[in-house]
Amino acid sequence: MKTKVIFRKYRGGTVIALFPEVPTDGMGELCVLQSLTVKNSVDGFKTFSNTLPASPYEYQELKEKLENMGYTLVICEKWDYEMSKIRREAAFAMKPKTKDVLSGLRLK
Numbered sequence: 001m002k003t004k005v006i007f008r009k010y011r012g013g014t015v016i017a018l019f020p021e022v023p024t025d026g027m028g029e030l031c032v033l034q035s036l037t038v039k040n041s042v043d044g045f046k047t048f049s050n051t052l053p054a055s056p057y058e059y060q061e062l063k064e065k066l067e068n069m070g071y072t073l074v075i076c077e078k079w080d081y082e083m084s085k086i087r088r089e090a091a092f093a094m095k096p097k098t099k100d101v102l103s104g105l106r107l108k
Contacts, residue, residue, distance in 0.1 A: 004074045004083060005066070007059035008051035015054045015062050018047065020076070020083035023091035033062075053077060 006018040017033045032047065066073060076083075 002072045002074045004076050005063075005071075006076050006079060007054040007062070008047070009054040009058055010051055013058075015059050016047075016051065017059070017062055017066065018079070020079045021086040021090070023087050023094065033066075048079065 003019060004021050006020060007015060008018060009015045019033070063073060063075075
């Protein structure tokens, strides 16, 4: 399966991989990978305003590590509405349905 990714860098040089179609939770937060050991959810708009585009040279190492983990990456430069829509739909599918939540409650 192909996974869209946007590589950005903080002003200090740290490169991150943003996955615009992958939610980290049922709230639909944007998934970001700073290294192979640090995965977080972030506010996408703040992250974009606090980072710059990373060049292919700058993101090459992180890209290779992701590909070695089995990802087939589609590198994107911009984040659009359709990506956000796909992420929100995936997040909605992660949320427990009201019926599921209520089935776990015990009434006295």
